[in-house]
Structures are given as structure tokens and as C-alpha cells.
Amino acid sequence: MGVIAFVAKRFGLYLAVLFIGLTITFMLPRLMPINPVDGYIGQIQSRANGTLTPEAIEEMRANLEVLYGLKGDIFTQYLSYLKRVVIDFDFGPSFTYYPAEVSTMITTALPWTLGLLLTATIIAWLLGNMVGLVAGYFHKKRAASILEFVGILLYPIPYYIMAVTVLLLLAYIFPIFPLSPTFPVGEITWPKVGMIIYNSLLPAITLVLAGFGWNILSMKALAVATTEEPYVVYARLKGASNWTRMTRYVFRNALLPQVTALALSLGMIFNGALLTEIIFSYPGIGLIMRTAATGGDYNVLYGAITLSILAVATAGLVIDLIYPLLDPRIRHK
Amino acid sequence: MSIDSKNADPVALVITPAGTEPSFASGLVWLVNPRLALGLIILAVMGLGSFLLPIFAPADPSIQATYMRNLPMSGAHWLGTNALGQDIFWFLVFAVRNSLQLGILVAVGVTIVATIVGLSAGYIGGTFERLVMLIVDTFITIPLLPILIILGALIRGNTSFFTVGVIIIIFGWAWDARTVRSMALSLREREFINMARFSGANTVDVLVREIFPYVSAYILVGFINTVLFAINTEATLAVIGLSKVEVPTLGSIIFWALSYNALFTGQYPWIVAPIVATVTLFLGLFLTSTGFNQAFAAKRGVS
Numbered sequence: 001m002g003v004i005a006f007v008a009k010r011f012g013l014y015l016a017v018l019f020i021g022l023t024i025t026f027m028l029p030r031l032m033p034i035n036p037v038d039g040y041i042g043q044i045q046s047r048a049n050g051t052l053t054p055e056a057i058e059e060m061r062a063n064l065e066v067l068y069g070l071k072g073d074i075f076t077q078y079l080s081y082l083k084r085v086v087i088d089f090d091f092g093p094s095f096t097y098y099p100a101e102v103s104t105m106i107t108t109a110l111p112w113t114l115g116l117l118l119t120a121t122i123i124a125w126l127l128g129n130m131v132g133l134v135a136g137y138f139h140k141k142r143a144a145s146i147l148e149f150v151g152i153l154l155y156p157i158p159y160y161i162m163a164v165t166v167l168l169l170l171a172y173i174f175p176i177f178p179l180s181p182t183f184p185v186g187e188i189t190w191p192k193v194g195m196i197i198y199n200s201l202l203p204a205i206t207l208v209l210a211g212f213g214w215n216i217l218s219m220k221a222l223a224v225a226t227t228e229e230p231y232v233v234y235a236r237l238k239g240a241s242n243w244t245r246m247t248r249y250v251f252r253n254a255l256l257p258q259v260t261a262l263a264l265s266l267g268m269i270f271n272g273a274l275l276t277e278i279i280f281s282y283p284g285i286g287l288i289m290r291t292a293a294t295g296g297d298y299n300v301l302y303g304a305i306t307l308s309i310l311a312v313a314t315a316g317l318v319i320d321l322i323y324p325l326l327d328p329r330i331r332h333k
Numbered sequence: 334m335s336i337d338s339k340n341a342d343p344v345a346l347v348i349t350p351a352g353t354e355p356s357f358a359s360g361l362v363w364l365v366n367p368r369l370a371l372g373l374i375i376l377a378v379m380g381l382g383s384f385l386l387p388i389f390a391p392a393d394p395s396i397q398a399t400y401m402r403n404l405p406m407s408g409a410h411w412l413g414t415n416a417l418g419q420d421i422f423w424f425l426v427f428a429v430r431n432s433l434q435l436g437i438l439v440a441v442g443v444t445i446v447a448t449i450v451g452l453s454a455g456y457i458g459g460t461f462e463r464l465v466m467l468i469v470d471t472f473i474t475i476p477l478l479p480i481l482i483i484l485g486a487l488i489r490g491n492t493s494f495f496t497v498g499v500i501i502i503i504f505g506w507a508w509d510a511r512t513v514r515s516m517a518l519s520l521r522e523r524e525f526i527n528m529a530r531f532s533g534a535n536t537v538d539v540l541v542r543e544i545f546p547y548v549s550a551y552i553l554v555g556f557i558n559t560v561l562f563a564i565n566t567e568a569t570l571a572v573i574g575l576s577k578v579e580v581p582t583l584g585s586i587i588f589w590a591l592s593y594n595a596l597f598t599g600q601y602p603w604i605v606a607p608i609v610a611t612v613t614l615f616l617g618l619f620l621t622s623t624g625f626n627q628a629f630a631a632k633r634g635v636s
Contacts, residue, residue, distance in 0.1 A: 013470060020471040028483060156619035158565045160572045161611050164587060164604065172596050179596070264473060271478035271569075278573050279591075289479060290573055293486035301486060305479040312476050 003324060014317045021309035025302060026081050030074065037064045039296050040095060091303035096295045102303040105288060110307070113284030116200055117273045120207035121262075127208070128215020129258060135216065136223025136254070137246045148220055154213030159272040163206045163279040170202060177202045183283050203280040210272055218261060222254035229253070256327050263319040266312050274308075366631075369624025375617030379610075383430035394423035395581050403600065412602040416593040425606055428581040429614065432564045435498050435582070439563035440556045442502035447509030448552065454510070455517025466514070472507035478569065480504060485575025494577045501566050509555050516548055550629040557622035561615060568611070583611045 041060060045052055052060075084090045091102035128151075135147035157165075171179045181199035226232065232249050240249070277286030285304050292300035392399050398418040406413045412421035454465040484500055520526060529543045568584025570576040574592070578585040586607045595603040 013467070016467050017471045017474045020468065021475045024475070024480065025483075028480070029487060152619070152623075153616070156561065156615035157612055158568065158615065160569055160584070160587065161608055164591070165608055168596065168604065168608075267474055267476040270476045274476075274478050274482075275569055275573070289482050293482050293573075293575060296486065298483075298486075301483050305483055308476050308479045313474055316474055 006324065007321065010317060010320050014313055017313045018310065021313070022082065022085060022306065023078075025305055025309070026078055029298065029302075030077075037061060040064055043296075085306055091306070092299045094292075094297055094300050096292070096297045096300075102299045105300060106285065106303050106307055109283060109285050109288050112282065113273065113277065113286065114311075116203060116207070116277070116282065116284065117270070120204045120273070121211060121269055123204075124208045124211030125215055125258075125262060128212045129219045129255070131212075132216040132219025133223050133246065133251055133254070136220040137227055137250055139220070139224050139227070147216065151213045151216030151220065154209060155217055157210065157213070159206070159210050159275045160279065162210045163203070163276050166202055166206045166209070167279070170205070181280060181282070200282065203276045203282050206276050206280075207269075207273060211269060214265070215258070219254060219258060222257055223250055226250045226254045256323070259319060259323055259326060263316045266315050266319075270308060270312050366624055366627055368620050369628055372617050372620030372622075372624050375613060376621055379429060379614050379617060380433060383426055383433060386426045387430060390423050390426070392420075392423075394419050394427050395579060403598075406602060412606050413600070415589065415595075415600065415603050416598070417589065421602055421606060424581050424586055425610055428583050428586050428607065429610055431494070431581055432567065432583045432614075433560075435494070435501075435567055436560035436564040438495075438498045439501050439505065440559040442499070443506045443509055443559045443563075444552060444556050446502065446506040447513050447555070450506065450510040451513025452517050455514040455521065462514075466511075469507045469510050469514075472504065473511065477504050477566070481566070481570055482573070482575060485570055492577060494580045497567055497570070497576050498563070501563050505559065505562060505566070509559060512551065512555060513548070516551060520544055520547065550625065554622050554626050554629075557618055557625070561618045561622075564614075583607055583614070 041057060041064070044060070045057070084092075089103055091106075094100045094102050094105060097105070131147050132151070135144045135151070138144040139148075167179070171177045178199065181202070183196060183199055227250055232245060235245050235249050273284075274286030274289065276282070277284045278290045281287060285308065288300060289304045291297070292304065396419070400410065400414045400418050400420060402414060402416055402418045404410050404414040410420050410422065412425070415421050415424070450465060450469070454462045454469075481500070481504070488496070526539060526543055529539050534542070564583065567576055567582060568587070571578055571582055571584025571588050572591070574588055576582070576584065578588050587604065590600070590603045590607070593603075595601075
């Protein structure tokens with residue numbers, strides 16, 4: 001299979017994922033027994049102390065249905081939904097913050113989530129792989145099993161427990177970080193950047209710790225297996241140093257499955273990031289979703305979930321397309 | 334030398350050398366390694382404790398204002414009471430039980446769906462397999478939490494604890510289906526399967542006698558991992574208040590503690606106890622699953 005066929009196949013999967021993901025997002029609320037328009041009308045009715053006439057309610061219902069894309073039969077709705085989402089990236093207005101556009105709200109929050117998520121994932125991946133490599137390469141030594149033990153201890157701890165524990169330890173018992181973070185709004189200046197980094201450290205530590213354990217364990221297993229390979233033995237007989245063997249022979253080869261695994265676990269990492277944002281009140285997509293879910297702000301929810309699917313699928317695509325650059329066996333075919 | 338398999342504890346089994354007579358216990362010795370033993374002990378203590386203790390519970394811990402609020406730790410209330418007037422110890426016991434129940438329910442469902450989908454995709458092959466795998470890969474790639482948040486927002490309050498489990502099954506089967514399918518693919522090519530075929534075994538025989546023993550180890554490990562995943566997912570939803578938070582679970586206890594600011598008011602037991610319980614339970618599940626994996630790998634001689 002040549003590079004072009006590989007790219008084409010991967011891109012096909014990407015489009016399929018997007019299509020099925022968007023379809024699920026479209027179908028979900030329509031399969032539910034609850035109609036958001038009824039909910040909105042109920043809320044407006046109670047704000048107006050029930051003084052609305054039936055005609056006014058009918059007119060409002062028609063307006064809301066047009067506004068939220070609920071007009072016509074389900075097929076028409078579906079087509080106009082796809083057109084709005086894919087071509088215009090338009091999710092209509094927010095209900096709670098009317099008339100703010102959902103797309104603007106999401107694009108404001110996106111850099112926050114991306115910044116935190118990228119930094120934390122890269123650090124956790126690099127650190128975890130290095131520790132795992134050492135633990136796997138020297139797996140016959142006692143000290144290495146301590147490193148593995150760290151991985152075993154950290155891996156099964158879920159994100160929310162990690163977040164609450166970090167909060168308890170580093171903000172309450174040892175008050176190094178603020179208990180409730182403040183994030184400045186408006187124009188970005190240097191002092192503000194420092195403040196943002198300082199306030200983002202707790203969620204970042206949580207994400208790094210939570211992603212760390214898995215990388216240690218899987219890299220360790222891979223490194224142990226690779227160390228037994230004939231070419232590593234050959235390198236040793238050839239007189240290559242321990243360091244050269246560990247980095248050039250074992251690491252290069254054990255790295256490849258780790259890249260694929262990273263692409264596959266992106267969804268999980270993203271879930272964790274959303275949750276961490278919610279617990280630390282970090283102003284990203286996760287917090288927006290949480291607020292929207294409590295307030296019944298469905299347009300914001302659909303916007304955020306569509307963007308999530310898009311972001312995770314695209315990141316997976318990018319990682320998989322980088323893969324041939326790392327693996328000379330694929331590159332040279 | 335024979336060992337009484339009912340009274341022998343797992344640790345003793347490790348150090349007792351296997352006898353020459355093939356007794357039941359020595360037949361199981363290969364299974365036990367320190368990791369598995371520790372995991373099973375944790376699971377046994379937490380499982381038995383949470384399923385038996387509720388019989389002795391003085392009152393249903395999910396009912397609010399049963400006791401005075403914010404009592405400190407004492408003989409009557411081992412972990413004190415919370416800001417809602419509930420006994421924290423009993424709430425926690427019920428939480429572990431409910432979470433385990435949900436985890437097992439979801440794991441049963443996921444294992445059934447994943448086995449059917451994975452095996453059929455692996456054996457039928459062709460266009461059907463490609464289509465199924467496309468759907469599986471999509472379900473793996475789509476981030477689960479946002480979908481669950483939407484569902485949670487839509488059905489909030491109008492759902493039963495059982496429905497939460499069903500929803501987790503619907504969105505959680507894909508990983509396992511992928512594993513089962515790759516196993517089916519590799520098994521399809523094995524010599525011993527062909528051997529059985531040529532010896533006149535029918536499909537059911539092949540499935541039950543040749544494939545199941547080989548696959549059961551993976552299914553067991555996958556099952557435990559799914560229990561972990563399900564408990565984690567429900568707890569995650571509960572922590573942000575989108576599950577059935579009135580039902581005590583490992584997540585809902587933290588939801589209440591956070592929303593009543595247990596950290597600010599210094600009610601450590603309320604927040605620390607569920608953290609310790611969750612970490613212990615998850616460690617137990619994880620050690621059991623990797624322990625089984627190690628044991629099975631050692632038996633096949635590929636450790």
C-alpha cells in the first residue's frame with residue numbers, strides 16, 4: 001500500500017467518523033421524549049407570570065422552531081442541519097445569553113481548552129514514555145519496578161478523583177495555588193499571561209498525572225518486548241553503549257505503537273480535559289458545556305459537541321498522517 | 334499433597350508448591366500471582382463488605398436529615414454526618430455497592446454486544462466487516478463525555494439509575510468489539526481450528542470447545558476493565574450532577590461534597606473517604622485484570 005492509498009483510506013475514515021458523529025448528535029435529541037422548545041416557552045411563560053395569550057405562544061413556538069432548526073419533516077431538518085454545521089459553522093443563538101452567537105462563544109473558549117490540553121498531553125506523553133522506557137529497558141533491576149509501581153498506582157485513578165485530590169492537597173492543605181481560580185478577560189498583557197499560567201497549573205498537573213500512568217505502563221511493556229529483539233542483541237554484541245541501545249534501538253521502535261495508541265485514546269483524554277475544566281472552573285469548552293447543560297441551553301450544547309467531535313477526529317487524523325514520517329518502513333514503500 | 338481449595342487463601346496458594354497429584358487447587362496455582370492475589374483480596378473485601386453490610390444499616394443513607402447535620406466522627410457515626418444529615422459511612426457503603434452493581438450490569442451488556450459484533454465481523458468478513466469496523470472506529474473516536482452530557486441534560490431527573498447503565502452500554506461496547514474481532518481474525522487462521530474442523534466438529538463444537546477456552550481469558554480481562562470503565566463513567570456524570578445524584582454512588586457522594594463546599598467547611602471525611610474508597614476499588618479492579626492477564630500469558634508461555 002503506497003502513501004497515497006494510506007492517506008486516502010485514512011481520510012475516508014475521517015469523513016465517515018464526522019458524518020456518523022454529526023448524525024448521532026442530530027438524532028439524539030429527536031429521540032428523546034423532551035422538546036426543548038416546550039422548555040423555553042415554559043421558562044418565558046413563568047418569567048411573564050403566565051400573562052401570555054395562546055396566540056402569542058403559538059407565534060413564539062413557530063419563531064423558536066425556525067430559530068432552532070426544528071421546522072419541517074425530519075429529513076429536511078437533517079439536511080439543513082448538515083448545511084448549517086458543515087458549511088456555515090452556525091449553531092444559532094444561545095438561549096441563556098441571547099442574542100450571543102453559539103459559534104462566537106465556542107471560538108472564544110476553544111483556545112483555552114486547546115492550550116491546556118495540548119500542553120498537558122504532550123508533557124504527560126513525553127514524561128510517561130521516558131519513565132516507561134527506563135522501567136522497561138532495565139526491567140531486570142529492582143529500581144525499575146518502583147517506576148512501574150508509580151504507573152500502576154496512577155493509572156486506574158479516574159480524572160475526577162485526581163482533580164479533587166490535587167485540589168485538596170495543593171490548594172487546601174498546602175495552599176500553593178488558589179482554591180477558586182480567577183481568569184482575566186479582555187486584552188492579553190504580560191502580567192495577565194503570568195496569572196493565566198499560574199491559575200492553569202492545577203488543572204494541568206491533574207491532566208499530566210492522569211495521563212502519565214498509562215504511558216508508563218504501555219511503554220514499559222513495549223520496551224520489555226523490544227529489548228528481547230535480535231537486533232538489540234546484535235547492537236550489544238556490536239559494542240553499542242547502553243544509552244545508544246536504549247534510545248536508538250529500543251525507543252525508536254517502541255515509540256511507533258505509542259503514537260497509534262495516542263491517536264486512539266484522544267477521545268478519552270479529551271473527556272478528561274472537559275471534566276477537569278468543569279471541576280477547576282477553567283473557562284474552556286468543558287465549562288461551557290456544563291453551564292449549558294444545567295441551563296438547558298441546547299444550541300450551545302450541540303455546538304460544543306460538534307466541535308468536540310471535529311477536534312478529536314482531526315487530531316487523530318493529523319497524528320495518523322504524521323505516523324509515516326516516523327516509520328521509515330512505511331515511508332519508503 | 335493436596336490443598337483444601339475452599340479454605341486456602343490466595344496468598345498461601347502462591348507459596349505452596351504444586352503437588353504431584355492433580356488436585357483442583359494445584360490446577361489453579363498457575364493462575365495466582367502476587368498482583369492478582371492482592372487485587373482479588375481488595376475486591377473480595379470491598380465486594381463482600383458493600384453487599385453484606387447494608388443488611389445491618391440502621392437507616393437508608395440516601396434519605397436526607399436522618400441525623401443532626403455535620404456531626405464529627407464518633408462511635409455512632411464512624412465518619413460523621415454530612416451537611417444533608419446523612420451518615421457518611423453508610424452512604425459510602427451503599428455507594429460502593431451501587432457502583433459495583435452498575436459496573437457489573439454494564440459489563441455484562443457490553444460483553445454480550447461486543448462478543449456478538451466482534452465475532453460476527455471477524456468470521457463473516459468482507460463488506461460486512463468493513464462496515465462494522467467503520468462504525469466501531471467511529472464509536473471509539475467520538476468523545477463520549479459530551480454525548481453523555483447532552484443525554485444527561487435532556488433526561489435529567491426523569492431517568493432511573495438503570496437507564497444510566499443502558500446508556501453507558503450503548504456508547505461503551507466499541508473497544509471490546511474491536512478486541513474480540515482481532516482475536517477472531519487470528520483464531521480463524523490457527524491450525525488447531527482447522528484440525529477440529531477436519532476431524533468432523535461442527536461450528537458449535539468449534540466455538541464451544543476450541544475457541545471459547547482460548548477467548549475466555551480475554552473476555553474475563555475485558556469484563557473487569559469494563560466494570561472499571563462503567564463505574565468511572567457513571568461517577569464522572571454524577572460528579573457534574575448529570576446522573577441520578579440522589580442514588581448513592583462513588584460519584585454522587587463527591588458531587589454532594591463539592592456542592593456543599595466540604596473543602597471550605599473543613600469536612601475532610603466527606604471528601605477524603607470517597608477518594609480513598611474509589612482509589613482502593615479501582616486499584617483492586619486494575620490489579621485483578623492485569624494479574625489475570627499475566628497469569629494467562631504465563632500459562633501460554635509468552636510472558
